[in-house]
Amino acid sequence: MKVIITGASGLLGRSVLKELNKEINWKVIGLAFSRTSHELIKLDLTNATDTEKFLLNEKPDFLIHCAAERDPDICENKEEKANNINISATETLAKTCSKLNTTFIYISTDYVFDGLQPPYQPNASLNPLNKYGISKMEGEKIARLSNLNSIILRVPVLYGPTEDLTESAVTTLVSLIEKKSNLKLDNWAIRYPTNTVNISKAIKSLLKAIILNKDLSINGSFHFSAEEAFTKYEMAKIMAKILGFNTSNITPDSNQPSGAPRPQNCQLDCQSLKKLIEFPQQDFRSEIERIITSIK
Structure with missing residues (x-):
């Protein structure tokens, strides 16, 4: 079985690549563009011709589309650039996968919802509040319309094994804690921080479920999230205690x-x-x- 992972140098993609590589009978190919390494193939997903040619040559059984611009502020200020990867590249991938009868798994976000009526079921109405959420909603629509074998997997804010604390909106709080003696943090938005290691295990289990249940049509939208709820302020206090900092300054x-x-x-x-x-x-x-102490 062959699996291709886009964004395999990113926070989630790295973790998915590592988890799937544990399956000795699976051929797993990781794609990246801005951060490549010897184990990854460099491919510009915004180049539709090159992307289609690569996929038609490889003929994967599954494609997991982790690549995305996921910073809401960047999506607001650099909308065209963000849409190229979040929408246009998604269309190329989904349509090419459809030609190959490849199962297309599109990683989406909880930001496709407006946050007014939680908890949200997978079939709930979408109403994103920012351009990031809009771009991912459009990506979802394209995935569904272009490929009958598509699966939308929505996930919340992520954290996971990293060498760069700024790679996640969660671990970047460590840098703020260390740099600022007095820190005022958001206690308004409620988040459900979810470890990329756990998402990767869930994705592998989902692939196995699809393989084992070929007679069942497993497609549509699904959610994966941790259940614990925190604000940025609450997460920062937890991390400050781990690091031995005075939490009264937060x-x-x-x-x-x-x-x-x-x-x-x-x-x-x-x-x-x-x-x-x-x-x-x-x-x-x-x-x-575990993640913080592995870096420090």
Whole structure:
């Protein structure tokens, strides 16, 4: 079996690549562009001709599309560049996968929802508040229309093994804690930080479920998320304690954050995916401590 992963040098893509490579009978190919290495193939996904040619030559059984511009503020300020990867590249991948009868797994976000009526089931109405959410919503539409074998997997804010703390909106808080003696952080938006290691295990379990149940048509939208809810302020206090910093210097800001508009609470209902696969146990405090101490 052959699997291709886009964005394989990114926070989630790296983890998915590592997890799937544990399957000795699977051929796993990682694609990257801005950050390549000897184990990854460099490919510009915004070049439709090169991308289609590569896929038609490789003929994968599955393609997991992790590559994306996921910073809401960048999506607001550099909309065309963000849409090239979040929308246009998605269309090329989905349509080419359809020609090959390849199962196309599109990694999306909880930001396709407005945060007003959580928890959100996979078939809930989409109403993104910012250009990032809009671009991912459009990517979802393209995936569904272009490929009957498409699966939309929505995930919340991510953290995971990294050498660069700024790679995640969660671990970047460590840098703020270390640099600033007094820190005022968002206590308005409720997030569900989810470890990329656990998402990767879920994706592998999903692939196996599809392989084992060929007679069943497994497609459509699914959610994967940790269940623990935190604000940035609450996450920062946990990390400050792990690092041995005085948490009294961290204060809550209950005002809505500035910049690209964010939804307040996009809790994802994961029951439909839980019927297909076993969910890994998740504990934010222990998992974030493991990641922080591995870097420090």
